[in-house]
Amino acid sequence: MRKFIVVATLLFSACGEKNPNNNQPFVKERTAINPEAVKEYETGADTALFKVQLFEQKESLNYEVKFQYKDALGEKIFTLPNMGIMPKPELKRGADDLSCIIGFYDADSTFMEYRLVKVENGNLVYRHLKEYQVEEKK
Numbered sequence: 001m002r003k004f005i006v007v008a009t010l011l012f013s014a015c016g017e018k019n020p021n022n023n024q025p026f027v028k029e030r031t032a033i034n035p036e037a038v039k040e041y042e043t044g045a046d047t048a049l050f051k052v053q054l055f056e057q058k059e060s061l062n063y064e065v066k067f068q069y070k071d072a073l074g075e076k077i078f079t080l081p082n083m084g085i086m087p088k089p090e091l092k093r094g095a096d097d098l099s100c101i102i103g104f105y106d107a108d109s110t111f112m113e114y115r116l117v118k119v120e121n122g123n124l125v126y127r128h129l130k131e132y133q134v135e136e137k138k
Contacts, residue, residue: 061079
């Protein structure tokens with residue numbers, strides 16, 4: 001009897017799940033902007049610190065990326081594609097410790113590569129990796 005109760009509880013809780021990927025509906029502007037970095041990637045020691053941070057902007061698709069290697073600093077504002085859900089940005093390690101891929105999760109929770117920050121020949125580099133276009137089904 002106990003097994004049945006556990007199975008029934010799991011089934012009923014799964015049936016009530018309206019948004020399994022935790023996708024929030026899209027809104028054009030944020031009501032509150034988090035002043036702290038929403039995502040951060042950091043590696044290295046104090047003298048050779050490599051750091052990438054993402055910050056929210058007022059418009060929900062816009063993010064500011066700040067990046068640093070040793071004393072070199074950089075920043076850019078980029079726009080994620082509008083997929084009809086609130087963006088879910090992510091930072092992942094690139095090909096080596098001194099590279100970071102900026103991306104986002106789509107509606108199916110698949111990571112989509114978007115931009116790259118890396119150290120190349122001692123220089124801090126920011127590159128576009130891919131562009132995305134969202135189309136409606138016909």
